[in-house]
Amino acid sequence: MKAIPENIKIKLQNYLDGKLTSVEASEIEKLISQDENIKLSFDNLRTIDAYLKKQKLVEPSKNFTERVMEGLDSYAAGRSFSLRNGIFLLVGVLVLTGLASVLISLGVFDTANSLNLNNLVSTNYIKKDLPTIPFNGKLIMNVLIMINLAIAFIVLDKAVLKPWFERRMHV
């Protein structure tokens, strides 16, 4: 059996969808009536079109809506921190900040003011003296404490206060 050219196949589909001009439509009608192969292909296309048009929506289970409504709360609970976890996280951040502050007040970082690269890199390959990078250890620690405090505020808001208020709303 002779294969149907691609352009004819496209025209058959467009004819089925009513997207051909009257001239094109009469041309394709002529082809369908003359060529048995094209007629068979068009008949099958039409059968498939009729079958697909009969498709209906599939209904979900009867308690679908009920289950969605029940799931609204569990989703919120699953997505946000529990109050207990939030408090643990906040305590952890605060303890870390407190420890850093104590170490600063004890003067642990007062002597940390430069980084000697010669102590870090092997001198077997590098003969020249490497530079020493100066830094202020106390300042860096202060910045880290500030960042930690900012994180503590965010944790307080998102992981402690928000779950607490949400819980109160749903009681």
Next chain:
Amino acid sequence: MTQQEEYVLIDRILAGERNLYAHLVDSYKSYAFTLALKITNVRGDAEEAAQDAFIKAFHNLQGFNREAKFSTWLYRIVFNTAVSYKRKNKRQFDSIESTIIEHRQEAEGNLEKKDKSKFIAEAMRKLNDADQLALTMYYLQEFSLEEIAEVTGMQANTLKVRVHRARQRLADELTGILKQEALTL
């Protein structure tokens, strides 16, 4: 429900009347479920995915900007959720060979309309998932090609080509099956 009524309903839900969300779920659950079922091919997964999508939509309702229809926005969530469910629970599909064996066994009786529908349904299963989905959404006639494109994240032109190609493939498949049946009669 008109679009305006829908917006009023959404405003009330956002204002705290969460029980009203059940109306939205009731309005869209059939299409959402059908869409999820076409993607996952497993009823249980489709049910879970569609429910999950409605829950996600509820929690992101504030982000619905009303530029598109609510249904388009919702079905996009359903589509993405169902796709990720399918990825999670990959299942084995019927192989082409087993389908052909089935054809032969069932072709003993008459080959009238009822059988043809069965053959088409089987031929449909041989299409790839994207083609099946495109055909289903196109023929359910709930959306324009542009809206289907928005839901599925495909280009409208690509979608049109896909529908044409899938339909042609089905027709070719049916021609092949019918020829085979004619030989066995």
